[in-house]
Amino acid sequence: MSRKVLILKGDHIGPEIVNEATKVLHRIDERFHLGLQFEEGLLGGAAYDAVGDPCPEATLEKARQSDAVLMGSVGGPEWDKVDRQLRPEKGLLKLRSGLGLFGNLRPAILYPQLAGASSLKPEIVSGLDILIVRELTGGIYFGEPRGIRVLENGEREGFNTYKYSESEIVRIGKLAFEAARVRNRRVCSVDKANVLEATILWREVMQVLASDYPDVELSHMYVDNAAMQLIKAPKQFDVIVTGNMFGDILSDAAAMLTGSIGMLPSASLDRNGKGLYEPCHGSAPDITGRGIANPLATILSAAMMLRYSLQAPDAAVAIEQAVSAVLDNGLRTSDIYTEGTRKVSTAEMGDAVVAAL
Numbered sequence: 001m002s003r004k005v006l007i008l009k010g011d012h013i014g015p016e017i018v019n020e021a022t023k024v025l026h027r028i029d030e031r032f033h034l035g036l037q038f039e040e041g042l043l044g045g046a047a048y049d050a051v052g053d054p055c056p057e058a059t060l061e062k063a064r065q066s067d068a069v070l071m072g073s074v075g076g077p078e079w080d081k082v083d084r085q086l087r088p089e090k091g092l093l094k095l096r097s098g099l100g101l102f103g104n105l106r107p108a109i110l111y112p113q114l115a116g117a118s119s120l121k122p123e124i125v126s127g128l129d130i131l132i133v134r135e136l137t138g139g140i141y142f143g144e145p146r147g148i149r150v151l152e153n154g155e156r157e158g159f160n161t162y163k164y165s166e167s168e169i170v171r172i173g174k175l176a177f178e179a180a181r182v183r184n185r186r187v188c189s190v191d192k193a194n195v196l197e198a199t200i201l202w203r204e205v206m207q208v209l210a211s212d213y214p215d216v217e218l219s220h221m222y223v224d225n226a227a228m229q230l231i232k233a234p235k236q237f238d239v240i241v242t243g244n245m246f247g248d249i250l251s252d253a254a255a256m257l258t259g260s261i262g263m264l265p266s267a268s269l270d271r272n273g274k275g276l277y278e279p280c281h282g283s284a285p286d287i288t289g290r291g292i293a294n295p296l297a298t299i300l301s302a303a304m305m306l307r308y309s310l311q312a313p314d315a316a317v318a319i320e321q322a323v324s325a326v327l328d329n330g331l332r333t334s335d336i337y338t339e340g341t342r343k344v345s346t347a348e349m350g351d352a353v354v355a356a357l
């Protein structure tokens, strides 16, 4: 099978962390004989500077021809004054929508070795393993009509439209139920069905879909309660499925339960399993070029890529085990450093994962 990977390094710490993930992928390719083929492209501020477009057509075309895309992160203050439509983050949105990436998977896993790094008590978070499945191309972020208009009385009014069609709900629901099947077989659908009609439909459609997955338990929760429960008793969740805006907010809250944004990978998938894989964090301009960025979120994103788009689940597990072994050995980049562990640079962390493989 073809295993073409497009690498988009992005801006600031993007190239530093992607270089480490690429080292790991070369090693895994050697060990598992995967026949990975790599190509590079431009995205974000780097693309804007080079060709005046944060997501050039050439990058989109390369991404369409690939089986998966591994990305660093984009953005930085030097592009703050650029026309809004040409900012680095717009390039990422264009790539996501150009590839039809409707499903965002964000695991929040707390490695037991890092339980002390969370702001919550270790007994509440240790062993945490949640998967948030967020709808990524619909809902209020994309709904039309939208805008800011002037009312008859001269006052301005901002407005957006929250809508989901049945097919959009089914599509993301299936992704969540399938994901739950290879985990603990529980899906919690998060909505605001006591107030919003769009989510009354969401709840109804999830209920109907659940009959196709009798081996998976479906529950429902209002988003305000879900926010509370994530902080109070996060281990009650296995898979959470929710719309674009609620998922945006809840996945950041879940990420912080683990205490270390530098550890969290993500995947955005299309209908056929093609995906864009990237760390949950941004381009961290405050630490760029200092060799201290944590590359593990990107390395773990590469593991997700092997699992979800490149049909190499054993290779994915090998990477995850190597990361765990490196943490067991006490190696830490500065964002996850605690007394008694050994502080290492970005490259030393990448090398240690390669060595563990």
Ligand code: NAD
Pocket (backbone or CB within 6 Å): 017, 072, 073, 074, 075, 076, 077, 089, 092, 261, 262, 278, 280, 281, 282, 283, 284, 285, 286, 287, 292, 293, 294, 295, 297, 335
């Ligand atoms: P950020 O995630 O870049 O940084 C937040 C804090 O976390 C900073 O203190 C940073 O040093 C630290 N941090 C982030 N990743 C780290 C890592 N791997 N290792 C160690 N520490 C790490 O968020 P921000 O500062 O709000 O945004 C910076 C830029 O990134 C902005 O231009 C923003 O638009 C962009 N951004 C891009 C993406 C993306 O590419 N998907 C996502 C979020 C933000």
